[in-house]
Amino acid sequence: MYDIVIIGAGVSGSAVAREVSRYDVSACVLEKCEDVCEGTSKANSAIVHAGFDAEEGSLMAKLNVEGNEMMDQLSKDLDIPFKRNGSLVVCVHKEELDGIKDLYDRGVKNGVKGLKILSREEALELEPNLSENVEGALFAPTGGIVCPFELNIAMAENANMNGVEFRFNTEVEDIKKCDDGLWHIRTNNGEYVSRVVVNAAGVHADEIHNMVSADKMHIIERRGDYCLLDKEVGGFVSHTIFPQPTKYGKGVLVTPTVHGNLLVGPTAIDIEDKEGTNTTAKGLDEVFAKASENVKNLPMRNVITSFAGLRAHLEKHEFVIEEVKDAENFIDVAGIESPGLSASPAIGKMVGNMLKDKMGLKEKSDWIATRKGVKSTEGLSIDEMNALIKENPAYGTIICRCESITEGEILDAIHRPLGARSLDGVKRRTRAGMGRCQAGFCSPRTMEIINRELGLPYEKITKSGGKSNIILERTKGEVSHS
Amino acid sequence: MKTYDIVIVGGGPAGLAAAVAAKEAGNDSILILERDHELGGILNQCIHNGFGLHTFKEELTGPEYAYRFIKQVLDLGIEYKLNTMVMDIAPDKTVTAMNREDGMFTIPAKAVILAMGCRERPRGALNIPGYRPAGIFSAGTAQRLVNIEGYMPGREVVILGSGDIGLIMARRMTLEGAKVKVVAELMPYSGGLKRNIVQCLDDYGIPLKLSHTVVDIEGKDHVTAVTIAKVGPDRKPIPGTEIRYTCDTLLLSCGLIPENELSRSAGVKMSPVTSGPVVNESLETNIPGVFACGNVLHVHDLVDYVSEEAKRAGENAVKYINEGCRDSENQDFIEIAATDGARYTVPSSINLDRMSDLLTVRFRVGDVYKDSFVSVYFDDERILHNQKRIMAPGEMEQIILKKSQLKEHEGLKKITVKIEAE
Numbered sequence: 018m019y020d021i022v023i024i025g026a027g028v029s030g031s032a033v034a035r036e037v038s039r040y041d042v043s044a045c046v047l048e049k050c051e052d053v054c055e056g057t058s059k060a061n062s063a064i065v066h067a068g069f070d071a072e073e074g075s076l077m078a079k080l081n082v083e084g085n086e087m088m089d090q091l092s093k094d095l096d097i098p099f100k101r102n103g104s105l106v107v108c109v110h111k112e113e114l115d116g117i118k119d120l121y122d123r124g125v126k127n128g129v130k131g132l133k134i135l136s137r138e139e140a141l142e143l144e145p146n147l148s149e150n151v152e153g154a155l156f157a158p159t160g161g162i163v164c165p166f167e168l169n170i171a172m173a174e175n176a177n178m179n180g181v182e183f184r185f186n187t188e189v190e191d192i193k194k195c196d197d198g199l200w201h202i203r204t205n206n207g208e209y210v211s212r213v214v215v216n217a218a219g220v221h222a223d224e225i226h227n228m229v230s231a232d233k234m235h236i237i238e239r240r241g242d243y244c245l246l247d248k249e250v251g252g253f254v255s256h257t258i259f260p261q262p263t264k265y266g267k268g269v270l271v272t273p274t275v276h277g278n279l280l281v282g283p284t285a286i287d288i289e290d291k292e293g294t295n296t297t298a299k300g301l302d303e304v305f306a307k308a309s310e311n312v313k314n315l316p317m318r319n320v321i322t323s324f325a326g327l328r329a330h331l332e333k334h335e336f337v338i339e340e341v342k343d344a345e346n347f348i349d350v351a352g353i354e355s356p357g358l359s360a361s362p363a364i365g366k367m368v369g370n371m372l373k374d375k376m377g378l379k380e381k382s383d384w385i386a387t388r389k390g391v392k393s394t395e396g397l398s399i400d401e402m403n404a405l406i407k408e409n410p411a412y413g414t415i416i417c418r419c420e421s422i423t424e425g426e427i428l429d430a431i432h433r434p435l436g437a438r439s440l441d442g443v444k445r446r447t448r449a450g451m452g453r454c455q456a457g458f459c460s461p462r463t464m465e466i467i468n469r470e471l472g473l474p475y476e477k478i479t480k481s482g483g484k485s486n487i488i489l490e491r492t493k494g495e496v497s498h499s
Numbered sequence: 500m501k502t503y504d505i506v507i508v509g510g511g512p513a514g515l516a517a518a519v520a521a522k523e524a525g526n527d528s529i530l531i532l533e534r535d536h537e538l539g540g541i542l543n544q545c546i547h548n549g550f551g552l553h554t555f556k557e558e559l560t561g562p563e564y565a566y567r568f569i570k571q572v573l574d575l576g577i578e579y580k581l582n583t584m585v586m587d588i589a590p591d592k593t594v595t596a597m598n599r600e601d602g603m604f605t606i607p608a609k610a611v612i613l614a615m616g617c618r619e620r621p622r623g624a625l626n627i628p629g630y631r632p633a634g635i636f637s638a639g640t641a642q643r644l645v646n647i648e649g650y651m652p653g654r655e656v657v658i659l660g661s662g663d664i665g666l667i668m669a670r671r672m673t674l675e676g677a678k679v680k681v682v683a684e685l686m687p688y689s690g691g692l693k694r695n696i697v698q699c700l701d702d703y704g705i706p707l708k709l710s711h712t713v714v715d716i717e718g719k720d721h722v723t724a725v726t727i728a729k730v731g732p733d734r735k736p737i738p739g740t741e742i743r744y745t746c747d748t749l750l751l752s753c754g755l756i757p758e759n760e761l762s763r764s765a766g767v768k769m770s771p772v773t774s775g776p777v778v779n780e781s782l783e784t785n786i787p788g789v790f791a792c793g794n795v796l797h798v799h800d801l802v803d804y805v806s807e808e809a810k811r812a813g814e815n816a817v818k819y820i821n822e823g824c825r826d827s828e829n830q831d832f833i834e835i836a837a838t839d840g841a842r843y844t845v846p847s848s849i850n851l852d853r854m855s856d857l858l859t860v861r862f863r864v865g866d867v868y869k870d871s872f873v874s875v876y877f878d879d880e881r882i883l884h885n886q887k888r889i890m891a892p893g894e895m896e897q898i899i900l901k902k903s904q905l906k907e908h909e910g911l912k913k914i915t916v917k918i919e920a921e
Contacts, residue, residue: 245623292719295630298736322623324631399595403602413599415534415584455621457637461644475650480633484720487633488650489747492675 019043021372022202022211024189024225026050027058028165028361029350030217031173036369038179040378045211046173046181047204049188049221051482052442053435054169056219058358059445060243060294060326062283063165063274066356067104067157069124069132070262076336078127081356083363085159091362095171096390097164098275104160104257105140107311109150116261117155124157131158144254146312160257164275165358166445167390170435172365175388177434179381184209186482189218192228192347200229200346213346213376215368220291220329222351229344234337234351238291239266239328241283242300247319247453251277253312260311266328266355269307271315276448281308281315283326296325321453328354336360338367340375348372391429391446395421416466417459419452427463431470438471440464441481460487500604503578504528505816506594508585508761509614511540513793515568516806517612520813522575526820530606531572531579532596538572538579539565540616541639542802544646547667549694553803564802588613588765592788610788610816613762613776614809617755617794619664625753627659629716632723638664638752642671651675653748657725658682659713661689661696663800663893665752670699672750679703680744683711683727685734688867690754690893692800712736716749725749755798765789772843773797779832780849780858781815782808790816797845797861800895804861833911840864840918841873841896849914851905858900860916864890868918873898876915877908890918 021037023030026048037044050056065088071078092099108117117134124132133156140154141147147154177183184206191203192214202209216225223236246253257272265285274280284300284307305317331337331352341347350368357364372378394402394412405425406413412425430437430446437443440450443463450456450463464478464487479485505521507514510533518531537543542550545561552558555567572579583598592611597603619637636644636652642664644650654677658665661684669679682700687710689696700707708727714736715726729740757775759767767776768785775796776784783790792812793805833849844862868890875883875898883898890896898916905911 244626294719295716296628298628298714301626301628320623320626321621323626323628399603399605402597406597406599406602410599413597413602414582415586415597418534418584421586453621453624454618455623457619457621457640460640461648475648481720485633486721487652488644489653490651492645492649492651 018199019045019209019211020376021045021213021215022047022200022209023215023217025217025219026053026173026183026185027056027217027219028054028169028172028358029219029353029364030215031169031176032361032365033215033217033350033368034176034181035172036365037372038176038181039369039380039384040373041381042376042378044181045209046176046183047187047189047202047209048183048185051185051438051479053173053183054166054445055481057327057329057353058165058169060324061165061355061358062243062270062272063162063280064104064257064270064272064359065099065161065163066359067124067132067160068127068129068356068359069120069155069157070267071127071356073123073126076338077356077360080336080360080363080367082128083366084356084360085161087362087366088161088163092163094387095175096388097167097171099161099163100275101159101161102256102273103156103158104259105135105144106155106259106261107140107147108152108154108261109148109310111152113261114153117153120155120262129157129159132156144256144258146254146314147258148311148313151311162257162272162275163358168358168361170446171388171390174434175385178385178388183435189225192225194229194344213348213372215348215350217350217353219353220327222329222349226341226349226351229347230341231343232341235332236352237330237332238288238293239330239354240286240288240293240325241328242296242304242323242325243280243282244301244304244317244320244323246279246281246316247321248277250316250319251279253279253316258311260307269304271308271312281305287330291327294325294327296323300325322455330354336364338364340371391426391433394423394426416462417447417449417452419454419458420448422447422449422459424466427466428470431467438467438473439479439481439485440487443467500601500606503530503606504609504820505530505612506606506608507531507612507614508588508594509533509540509616509793509795510535510538510579510581511614511616511793512542512565512568512802512805513616513795513809514540514612514614515565515572516809517614517792517813517816518577519568519571519575520810521817522577524814524817526817529577531577532583532585532594533579533581534584536582538569538581544639544643545667546646547671550802553801554806568806585761588761590766590786592786609820610790612812612816613767613789613791613795614793615758615761615795617757617798619751620754620756622751625751627713627716630718632716632718632721634718634722634747635716635749635751638662638668638750641750642668645671645675651677653677653746655680655746656748656750657713657727657744657746658750658752660684660752660754661691661707662752662754663691663695665750666691666695666699668750668752669705670703673703673705677748679705680746681705681727682707683713684709685712685730686710688891688893692893713749714741722747722749755794757795757798759795762791762795767791770843770847773845775845778846780846780854781818782812782846783815783819788816788819797843800893804895807859833905833914835860835914835916837862838915838917840866840868841916844916849905851902854902854905856902858902859897860900861895861897862916863892863895864918865892867891872919872921874917874919876917877905877911878913884919
């Protein structure tokens, strides 16, 4: 029996979990995948939006601006990379300059600070690789970039450090309010009972909502294809470059990432498949074509990987964060599409405050606000490296050569709270396998470490949980590993 | 940390042969740095035979071939460090490396030999659409899993790319009991050696579909099916030609990329064609005293050629140390140009004074040529015109230049290698 059960360990669920962990409650997060950050939160633009896009007065606008403002402190507290690189909405058609002005006005009303409309010359001076056709741009200095994995993982870890339990590979099958007035949550891993349920199930939030409410919800899966480019061209632009937004969203952007890659995407196509994270040839072509309207000579030959993400779009294009009217003590955190990542700290805060008021929660005296990330060896001097290796020789062995990730970092990722159990889990916590060879070199070595540290037989080691086993079986006979 | 005259980055076939040659040329201060836990490099996972026909006149497996050189390194007492990753090579030839025992250390070397080999092009670089499940491997990664770790990736296999590793793995997976359903190749010709097509595909009845590529990968968690389609002359898939194969594994053998991240940071000038350093007749890069050999220089089909090339790099490194920096400013270089179907040459320039009596110039062609001629021009004069029954991009070509012949052509500025129809 829990006070609070949160469904979903994406960035929203984890943000709520962290806020809830401030209080003296018993809380648990149920996640159907084997790790945090396995859905929408793992495949997006990694952007902290300034907040000028969303409709004035909307919850989206409010939480975006708030979330953006919270990010400096949060990134310090949780030791995650975040950079205010600034963003530009580029206009390449004279007749659309009014659109820039409208965005500016909306941004000002939403409380976005420092917005400025740039002339063609000013825009080109900031970003020499913009298209020759640029007519003007909206500059938002508060726009930023973040590591979406680390933001998600850090909030979850911090919640866990503060006592929130996490149940992975636990899929909710049914939810019922019983005579005891409590929510009974049936899962593939047994029943969970809770006073309050928070539905942060991403693209599945409608299914969860519809289990308890007569007022049905329908989430539209909006898929976007992305291409990630090598660090060699990470400096191609320094700001996040947006086109003019359309009804399908903020369009195909070109942005540096906090780790020094270049990211291009997404497309936007509505599909009806909650698992439909496949890229398409058409989509990948479109990424290049659309991005090329705003920047010139995009170095697409440096693509190292492409992927697709789903956005949990609701028809009314607004976040739904509220107690469900016909289901007392059941709170939806639904329709969290872009700018959900940017807004996530504010979403967590908002739900945390709702629960505090509703349940009369008391703050803990011993809440830990900070968390240290996986110790990175990047940029360490020779003396610092030697001190580290002396203390722990595992930092002297490079496992991922593209990203220079050491065995020490991988051990840290495995053994920390909510540690990695799969190759993707290691990747999202350390970047091992995220480089230009895309794990061709390091995956057998990472498997060796997972096998040794977790006692997982090779056949059971997965790429990302479920049935994503890397190998099938042994070849003939026993093999000794020396 | 001790200092060394010659630091060799990489203990694979190139690094080993370079070390042996340098030692035999009289230098006793050599260190090989190898990132793996044993010497031999990629040969250790190449347990098939066919290595060493040129060098040893017998057919060896990869580990056997490697051992011939490892033994020489051991017998000659050449120093090496295993499990050691080179982190940086500075333009002044200071090598920074790291391992568990020594920590991070620097070695100011007099000469550096780059022998880092190459890596495979991953799925992302190929822009193959579809899901991103488990079950997609570069052929070399699968080869390591099967041959070294002793694990099977899957039972039903589709292979994209007909590079030699892909072909070898088609046979290897078959021998381990898997069903290889098809090998698809984007180009209208194979990227591998003819002998591998015959011995690895034809002998096992594995179909090779030229001018085909993968257009979809199915399976959310694990690969469940792969769809290939025919491509037109623009290499774009032709709608309506799709064939779907149920399978649990997709192997990619779509080209090798010389691993030159360290070379680049050192300031070594690179060739956009080979993705390897630009070198002169001594296999020396634009940085005096930095030499390159093996697959880091350009991707080879035969390890025998790697060994022969690396030997030259090792000897020239010793020469460089003994004779000091030979100022290249005042020397007349002869440029070697590749045109008309010849894609590049290694080396790409010659200093006549430093050239040995014979110089092997290797190159690849950009297309399949039947009954065509390899022609060599000294300035405008054609001095070589060799007919070849067939030339293909998957098979490396070579010509041998004689120093005496070059000297006869006084004032020679440019040698051109080209492919001519008649």
